[in-house]
Amino acid sequence: MIALNPNDADSYYQVGRIYQEQEKFNEAIQYFQQSLALENNVTNSWNGLAYSLAKQGRLEEAIEIFDRLLEIEPDNIKCRWNCSLTFLKKGDFKKGLPDFECRKHLPNFHKSYLGERSMWDGSDLNGKTILLHNGDDGFGDIIQLIRYAPLVAQKGGRVIFACPKPLFRLFGCISGIDRLVILEDKLPDTDVYLPLLSLLYYLGTTLETIPAKIPYINLPKNDQWKDGNLPIVPQGFPKTRFKIGIVWSSGHRER
Numbered sequence: 001m002i003a004l005n006p007n008d009a010d011s012y013y014q015v016g017r018i019y020q021e022q023e024k025f026n027e028a029i030q031y032f033q034q035s036l037a038l039e040n041n042v043t044n045s046w047n048g049l050a051y052s053l054a055k056q057g058r059l060e061e062a063i064e065i066f067d068r069l070l071e072i073e074p075d076n077i078k079c080r081w082n083c084s085l086t087f088l089k090k091g092d093f094k095k096g097l098p099d100f101e102c103r104k105h106l107p108n109f110h111k112s113y114l115g116e117r118s119m120w121d122g123s124d125l126n127g128k129t130i131l132l133h134n135g136d137d138g139f140g141d142i143i144q145l146i147r148y149a150p151l152v153a154q155k156g157g158r159v160i161f162a163c164p165k166p167l168f169r170l171f172g173c174i175s176g177i178d179r180l181v182i183l184e185d186k187l188p189d190t191d192v193y194l195p196l197l198s199l200l201y202y203l204g205t206t207l208e209t210i211p212a213k214i215p216y217i218n219l220p221k222n223d224q225w226k227d228g229n230l231p232i233v234p235q236g237f238p239k240t241r242f243k244i245g246i247v248w249s250s251g252h253r254e255r
Contacts, residue, residue: 009039016048025052043069047079054086062086077105097201104195120192122202125157128191132199133162133183142167145196147216150176151203162187173218 002011016031032049035042046069054062066083069076080102087096103109120130130152134142142164153159153176162183163171171180181187194202 007038009035009042009045011035012038013042013045013048016045016052020048020052023055025055028052029056043073043076043079047076047082050079050086051082054082054089059086059090077102081106091207093200093206097205101198101201103197117190117193119198120194120202122204123155125152125155125192127157129158129160131160131162131187131190131193132196133187133193134164134196139164139167142196143170143217145199146171146174147211147213148196148199148203149174150213151211152176152199153178157191160188160190170217175216 002008002015012031012035016028016035019025019028019031029049029052032045032052035045036049039045046065050062050065050069053059053065063083063086066079066086069079070083073079080099084096084099084102087093088100090096117131132149132152146161149159149161158178159176160179160181161171161174161177162181165182165184168180168182171177174180179188199205
């Protein structure tokens, strides 16, 4: 496309997006800059440039661009979302978390199963029942954020967590949860609800106040488990306690 029309700003933007998807951010930046050199008011190219700069750790440059974009288009949800993530990468929760809530307006945020429930505002529950759910969170987010359940319980209500089925058994011993239900099933009626990721904002999280009780997940102990160890040991391993490290990569939802 560029060879046919070297003055088409959108063609350079599209190539930049391809490099961005491949996490080749140096190349992406070059093509976004070329797009902007041809047409300076291309919002998508500015957003792509700022996102790529942030992925390279050039956070202040990225924030400067996001701020300019938001002055022009304050309702640009994609830009506001990416800007919030950049502040969070800096560790600036005060500036990052309020706009982080705009993710609820992104297409991949699932709320159809919530019905007419009201969203919790972080105030005392006074005996009300709250449904915590995973919203658009990946499993890694859920495992990290379930540590907030005891803080919600301290607000004086009954806590129900709608858990994805694959994590149901793991979360059977989480402190602060009164009832665990499977997300994919029909959910019980509750007074209020909140996605897990929103707990960061509504509980006023800072780097210093992230719950750090370890462990905050205890392995279930029942007939299938023996002192936290699987009863069946893979062939070739000694039949004594051994440690396994697991590493996984989550999806990339910032764009």
